[in-house]
Amino acid sequence: MHPKVEEFNAYRSEMNTRILATDNLILKRIFNLDTNAFAEGALDVKTKELIGLTCSLVLRCDDCVKYHIGKCKEIGLSKTEIVEGMAIANLIGGTIVIPHLRRAIEFLEQLEG
């Protein structure tokens, strides 16, 4: 695994543990919902992850984008599909999204090794 991907995953996992250790019920439930919302339902998992990725991109959250790119790859979406989703997000969100797209493509290519 690319060291940058490993570092990203480790920090995310470590801090999630520390957030849940604060024992705040609202935060626990939000984390719980986050897992449930992306499970297979009326929409399949690929569609849901693309929704997660593109919403993260228009909201310009680098870490959220990276997380969903990781999931997209994991469940078998191709680079072309991922980039096509991100292109729609870029059009909706405007050129202000481009710096986040740069970091997204960098992470996607790190994942691909």
Place this chain on the structure above:
Amino acid sequence: MHPKVEEFNAYRSEMNTRILATDNLILKRIFNLDTNAFAEGALDVKTKELIGLTCSLVLRCDDCVKYHIGKCKEIGLSKTEIVEGMAIANLIGGTIVIPHLRRAIEFLEQLEG
């Protein structure tokens, strides 16, 4: 057609005409891209419209949400699928999205007659 839907479509169409009549090349090209981006590609039209809908919802743009709900219905997405997509957007975007969800559900039910 529900009068509110008709009114929405008429205003949208009228103002698009007037925007293009300003003859600004950048605006023309943005409008053009907007049509192309949602055409069948590596991703199918249903996935793309769900991306358009959910990105519009997290960005809290009522008119964009209405437009994409209209397209979603037109291409055959069910109410359950549309609502499931919007639920993910609501989780990502937070409770600040709820007032926009109210207007989205209202419009969706107006479309259904």
Place this chain on the structure above:
Amino acid sequence: MHPKVEEFNAYRSEMNTRILATDNLILKRIFNLDTNAFAEGALDVKTKELIGLTCSLVLRCDDCVKYHIGKCKEIGLSKTEIVEGMAIANLIGGTIVIPHLRRAIEFLEQLEG
């Protein structure tokens, strides 16, 4: 009650019912969390409502602002306290917040009759 306040409450309540009627589990849980988060805890209810109000104002959501102004009045916050909270939000969020502040003050004064 001022007719505008009544109208606001009625629409909000009617659409919440219709959202919950879609029977989407994620949405139900988000609505549930929304109730729990503002209950007395380590922070008292007044502080929580001021947080709700000011976060709504910087995020520029008129309906959320109106809802929390209603709650703030209900639990006994004075107009001076509410306006002082909103002034901080205006400073943090910038002059782009002013149009929302106009509608907030209008609603606050409608509530006061």
Place this chain on the structure above:
Amino acid sequence: MHPKVEEFNAYRSEMNTRILATDNLILKRIFNLDTNAFAEGALDVKTKELIGLTCSLVLRCDDCVKYHIGKCKEIGLSKTEIVEGMAIANLIGGTIVIPHLRRAIEFLEQLEG
């Protein structure tokens, strides 16, 4: 004057008076700064109003956009110049800005009579 323009100006002016009547010092100073910031300085008034207009458009604040379109017309900017500025804002802010551009063009044409 077009009735919609008159209505917009009247509401804005009435609510500004009521905001200042709350006698909150922070709000008074923000309003004061707002006047000073757009006065002739190292940058001329036309450039400043175009900055005000385009920033309002990317932040998607209809009332702010209308206000600055009014000022732009008042100080002699042409429709072509105003639209060119708004086209840049549309590109930066993305297609999510289009519904606000519709209302901007409508207001601009109401101002022109």
Place this chain on the structure above:
Amino acid sequence: MHPKVEEFNAYRSEMNTRILATDNLILKRIFNLDTNAFAEGALDVKTKELIGLTCSLVLRCDDCVKYHIGKCKEIGLSKTEIVEGMAIANLIGGTIVIPHLRRAIEFLEQLEG
């Protein structure tokens, strides 16, 4: 003091000096207002800092969040109170806020030593 906290404070202080050294009157006044707005008034300092913190979190500004967490600790708010405030912000702002919450908790725990 944790080296990350020291580094944060030093950069903030150094750049504030350089911003004020540009001698721009509008910026000077904004900085001034920022100090005044958080002073004791109709609302007490604890409430104001919690407003500052939660508004910063929903607007997803890491540096603003860190600054207000520092102030919250300084004036005696407990970790439980701070986390409870941030949980409300997370609910309002959605899961897109979580990466910022991670960095907030990390900074809070660095402050606690």
Place this chain on the structure above:
Amino acid sequence: MHPKVEEFNAYRSEMNTRILATDNLILKRIFNLDTNAFAEGALDVKTKELIGLTCSLVLRCDDCVKYHIGKCKEIGLSKTEIVEGMAIANLIGGTIVIPHLRRAIEFLEQLEG
């Protein structure tokens, strides 16, 4: 050239190449529009770059701000003019913009050597 400026330019250029290498037509056209929109037109290049800079600042995109500061310097805008534009953006966007202003001033002064 200051090493931080060089690093910024190199990363930006490298990643733009890799984005275009994905061969996505929508992205290519967005990049194309981005070049065209800032060319001399009804508005001159200085006004357009100030629009680009201030819109980037209110949207709080550090990389976009840096890019436009670079362009502003390149076409001959003075530090006073650039700072005056950014002060308007700070007022419109609120104190939440200040951390981005810090990084903007730092980059501007790195550019000046």
